[in-house]
Amino acid sequence: MSILGLKESQVAPLVRAIAGDEQDRDALWDRFSRSAWTGIAEPGDRVAGTLVAVLGAREALDAVVSRENVEALHGRVGDTVTKEELGQAFERWTPRLQSRTALLALSQAARYGVRLLVPGDTAWPPGMDDLGPHAPLALWLRGNESTLATAGDSIALVGARAATGYGEHVAMEASAGLVDRGYTIVSGAAYGIDGMAHRAALASSGQTIAVLAGGVDRFYPSGHEALLTRIVDAGAVLSELPCGAAPTKWRFLQRNRLIAAMSRATVVLEAGWRSGSLNTAGHAAALGRPLGAVPGPVTSAASAGCHRLIREFDAVCVTNPDEMAELAPLTGLADRAEGALRTTIEGETVEPAGMQEDRVRVVDALSTRSARVVDDIAARAGLSVATVQGVLGAMQLDGGAAERGSGWVRTPPPARG
Structure with a gap:
């Protein structure tokens, strides 16, 4: 039994070090898969959350690693996500499918005494479930x-x-x-x-x-x-x-x-x-x-x-x-408004959309000094190569990025006089 090219003998000691020796085989692989997902998908990724909720963490990861046909996967998941969303998600996640990175995260966690929590654990904060498909796939706890x-x-x-x-x-x-x-x-x-x-x-x-x-x-x-x-x-x-x-x-x-x-x-x-x-x-x-x-x-x-x-x-x-x-009395749970609308404050919403969202992530992945190739930027940003190329093109037009040598750098905005 293996996943991401890793055998159980490589994974089990590390997972048990951060989750306890009581983990049976299925629980062990579920925790490992969720830990890997936290490094593959960016926080709040709705498609990843939906896949894990419908298929389970390990089966969802297997589908991505094996590059399962999008048509077939869509048939298993249903209309909760579109075929286009699945295809785009595969492009975002593929640059991060690295077994070395997953093992390193677990090793670091064991070194610092970090615990890995998953939904269903007694310490899992119940309020997280209200985020639906945007909920965290796992939580790393130190303390x-x-x-x-x-x-x-x-x-x-x-x-x-x-x-x-x-x-x-x-x-x-x-x-x-x-x-x-x-x-x-x-x-x-x-x-x-x-x-x-x-x-x-x-x-x-x-x-x-x-x-x-x-x-x-x-x-x-x-x-x-x-x-x-x-x-x-x-x-x-x-x-x-x-x-x-x-x-x-x-x-x-x-x-x-x-x-x-x-x-x-x-x-x-x-x-x-x-x-x-x-x-x-x-x-x-x-x-x-x-x-x-x-x-x-x-x-x-x-x-x-x-x-x-x-x-x-x-x-x-x-x-x-x-x-x-008085906002949240300890004597009982506060009533929660049903069907609350997403609040927009100064152009920032709970779910920043489209190019604005992608640009934020590309800017984060760029350096002002070291030129980075598109594949590296895509891996850092958690976006597909095609999306990164589109964002870089737009940024080049407005002066936000420049191509230098074999890679791209972020350029600072011009000083205001």
């Missing part, structure tokens, strides 16, 4: 499973990286107050509001979960390595990306959907007009989660995003931990 099990009573505190003293003070009071009331704090470990929310939770001897946009073996931002190490000791650090994966702009946007899905409610503490925290708010609204925003001085650009959420997107104005707790 305590007991903390992750408290996600059902969690509130996400998010905000701008360039936080003001006012914003950090509010974050500290909010986090400490919610922890005292029995909530777990979820955030993204970024500078500014996120970092303060985590620190205040730890200082109050509470539970906190940090969700990363890259592998849990390489802490990002590096300036928060000490903070994230403390969270590993007392809380949980989580990612849907395998060890070794680098954070990118696209992955940060997709990471935000996990923060919103895992939490009972989301509170934006301070955010500028175009803050990335508004993306998290959009995910929360799309999932029907309660959304709160803290007001700031009307003259402060750092609070313009919060004021916009309150004015235009029906966020609840909250000013203290008691009001935040």
Whole structure:
């Protein structure tokens, strides 16, 4: 029995090291397949999520590795995805079908004491299932499973990286107050509001979960390595990306959907007009989660995003931990709105579409100094070679990329006079 050209004797010791010795043969291959999928498909890939849900992780991976006929595969999957979507997905995934990469991720996970969680595990956050086909195929956990099990009573505190003293003070009071009331704090470990929310939770001897946009073996931002190490000791650090994966702009946007899905409610503490925290708010609204925003001085650009959420997107104005707790009372599950519409904030939706989405991923994969060939860019971006060529052509026309020698580089925008 093998998959991706790997034999059971190569896979079993590594999977058992990160998932426990109790894994039977079928469970072992399912976990390995899901771990491989986290490195093959980009976060939130609907086609991958659909294939795994319908066929199972291993059978879906077998179909991709063997390049199963698209017509036949479509017949097995049904109308949940189109033939065109399947064909495009195969082109995206093929550059990443590497057994060496899958084994390296498992080896790194075992080295750092990382656990691999899959749906059905007791520590799997139930809110993730609300993402449907966009749900993570597996989660890589560094820290305590007991903390992750408290996600059902969690509130996400998010905000701008360039936080003001006012914003950090509010974050500290909010986090400490919610922890005292029995909530777990979820955030993204970024500078500014996120970092303060985590620190205040730890200082109050509470539970906190940090969700990363890259592998849990390489802490990002590096300036928060000490903070994230403390969270590993007392809380949980989580990612849907395998060890070794680098954070990118696209992955940060997709990471935000996990923060919103895992939490009972989301509170934006301070955010500028175009803050990335508004993306998290959009995910929360799309999932029907309660959304709160803290007001700031009307003259402060750092609070313009919060004021916009309150004015235009029906966020609840909250000013203290008691009001935040009212968004998601611990005494019972908060009602979830049915048929919630996807919220668009400053052109960013829960599912950025088409060329805009592809361009974000290609930009992430390009370097400003080292020329990279199209095949390498496709593997880094998780896109087909044809799609990358199309995006590069458009970027070349508007000056965003240039072909140099045997490869492509990203060119910075012209300075504004």
